Amino acid sequence: MKKFIRNTAVALITATVAIAAIIVIKTLNHTPPPFSDVAEVNIQLDEAKLAANLAAAIRFKTVSYQTSKGKQNKEFSDFIAWVATTYPQVNEALQLELVNQSMLYKWQGSDDALKPILITGHYDVVPVIPGSEAKWQQPPFSGNIVDGVIWGRGALDDKSGVVGILQAVTYLLEQGFQPQRTVYLSFGHDEEIGGRNGAGAITALLKEQGVQLAWSLDEGSFVFDGIFPGLDALMASINVAEKGSITLDIVATAPGGHSSMPPQNNAVSDLAKAITKLQDNPVPGGLGGLSTEMFDNVSRYMPFTMRGLFANQWLFGPVIDRQLSASATTNAMLRTTTAPTMLSGSVKTNVLPIEAIATVNFRIHPRDNMQSIEDYVTQLVASDTISVRARGGINASAVSDWNAKGYEDIARSMREVYGDIAVAPGLMIAGSDSKHYGQVADNAYRFNPFVLASEDLTGFHGTNEKITVANFAQGVRGYIQIIRNGSEQ
Numbered sequence: 001m002k003k004f005i006r007n008t009a010v011a012l013i014t015a016t017v018a019i020a021a022i023i024v025i026k027t028l029n030h031t032p033p034p035f036s037d038v039a040e041v042n043i044q045l046d047e048a049k050l051a052a053n054l055a056a057a058i059r060f061k062t063v064s065y066q067t068s069k070g071k072q073n074k075e076f077s078d079f080i081a082w083v084a085t086t087y088p089q090v091n092e093a094l095q096l097e098l099v100n101q102s103m104l105y106k107w108q109g110s111d112d113a114l115k116p117i118l119i120t121g122h123y124d125v126v127p128v129i130p131g132s133e134a135k136w137q138q139p140p141f142s143g144n145i146v147d148g149v150i151w152g153r154g155a156l157d158d159k160s161g162v163v164g165i166l167q168a169v170t171y172l173l174e175q176g177f178q179p180q181r182t183v184y185l186s187f188g189h190d191e192e193i194g195g196r197n198g199a200g201a202i203t204a205l206l207k208e209q210g211v212q213l214a215w216s217l218d219e220g221s222f223v224f225d226g227i228f229p230g231l232d233a234l235m236a237s238i239n240v241a242e243k244g245s246i247t248l249d250i251v252a253t254a255p256g257g258h259s260s261m262p263p264q265n266n267a268v269s270d271l272a273k274a275i276t277k278l279q280d281n282p283v284p285g286g287l288g289g290l291s292t293e294m295f296d297n298v299s300r301y302m303p304f305t306m307r308g309l310f311a312n313q314w315l316f317g318p319v320i321d322r323q324l325s326a327s328a329t330t331n332a333m334l335r336t337t338t339a340p341t342m343l344s345g346s347v348k349t350n351v352l353p354i355e356a357i358a359t360v361n362f363r364i365h366p367r368d369n370m371q372s373i374e375d376y377v378t379q380l381v382a383s384d385t386i387s388v389r390a391r392g393g394i395n396a397s398a399v400s401d402w403n404a405k406g407y408e409d410i411a412r413s414m415r416e417v418y419g420d421i422a423v424a425p426g427l428m429i430a431g432s433d434s435k436h437y438g439q440v441a442d443n444a445y446r447f448n449p450f451v452l453a454s455e456d457l458t459g460f461h462g463t464n465e466k467i468t469v470a471n472f473a474q475g476v477r478g479y480i481q482i483i484r485n486g487s488e489q
């Protein structure tokens with residue numbers, strides 16, 4: 001007996017030591033990719049001039065309102081004219097085609113056998129929320145440059161993209177650069193209202209011309225600074241897909257009647273139970289595919305404990321899953337999200353409702369689709385008194401290849417410009433013009449090469465949108481490298 005206990009103890013200790021050893025070895029091997037093969041670039045730019053051009057672009061009130069009413073057409077045509085006069089080299093060397101009020105430039109490559117690439121952004125902006133003007137430290141369309149910061153609507157979304165691309169191409173032309181692949185540039189005028197007449201029409205035109213792109217690069221994620229939980233290093237988050245969306249009405253019906261003699265349940269209480277059930281049963285998701293790849297890359301730059309967790313998913317998988325699902329930001333990367341947004345019931349205080357409706361918006365992860373979400377919800381909540389009605393939506397995009405050359409070119413460009421930073425594929429939570437361009441591209445990437453910190457987030461579609469001159473210039477260097485590397489064979 002004694003011998004048996006001793007042997008068991010020895011076996012347990014040996015197993016524990018072995019597991020601990022595996023954990024430590026895997027953690028120690030879970031390191032960033034080597035930086036020695038990346039040559040950091042040194043690109044001299046006239047930063048004051050870049051800033052002045054972005055500021056000038058911001059001053060055009062190229063606002064997309066939800067309806068075409070209120071649109072100031074002259075601001076759009078003036079912006080197009082401004083691009084022509086401000087970037088004469090681009091207009092001389094590249095071929096411009098106006099598609100409605102969107103611009104499509106073609107920079108002929110030296111090798112027609114290679115598939116072209118597309119670098120794109122949009123120059124329309126969202127309106128400034130009426131009444132919020134006073135909250136801006138600098139007027140939203142002033143383009144004021146104060147203490148090295150460029151202020152105004154579009155500074156991040158997405159005039160910095162448009163002007164950044166034009167500056168990058170100008171720089172490359174001045175250097176006598178000739179792309180091997182044909183490079184298309186496009187600047188959309190209606191992205192903020194779906195992009196149908198801009199990116200949509202350009203996509204149709206390219207299709208008609210038989211153009212199939214190797215890849216496209218549109219706005220999307222940024223170089224995150226302190227935004228990704230647990231990460232101190234900068235992280236270029238190159239989005240390779242965007243989520244879809246579906247809105248469902250959960251409808252509870254009942255006989256109605258006077259509220260003085262209510263039955264045990266009525267439409268409102270039935271609906272409340274259904275909503276609670278939805279909240280308690282999130283759409284299944286978790287690590288896998290894209291999210292595994294993202295966390296695998298990012299965690300290599302994290303402190304030892306976090307590295308240890310991600311390096312040993314075989315053991316800690318469930319723990320990681322629970323942690324990531326608990327945070328709204330990371331949860332959105334793992335699954336289709338559920339958000340009840342609107343409610344309606346009876347029209348009078350003393351009348352029992354014959355119908356109560358909850359409107360629920362789901363943001364669809366690429367692993368799901370509109371039908372599968374409708375089926376999931378129906379199966380979960382539908383009954384004699386509860387039905388589910390779809391209001392419409394859009395499926396998630398295809399997931400682009402993060403092992404393809406285009407992705408690697410963008411990733412390498414970011415490390416050449418920003419140094420030894422983390423680069424990882426990501427999932428876009430919002431929509432972009434890539435839903436159109438993706439139809440003519442083998443891969444569609446969504447990424448702006450500018451740094452974004454938490455305090456910048458309120459600028460998007462909100463107040464005090466701004467970018468520092470240094471950050472803008474660094475992003476232009478990013479575009480230069482992306483075009484230089486990406487247009488090579």
Ligand SMILES: [Zn+2]
Pocket residue numbers: 122157158191219
């Ligand atoms: Zn945008």
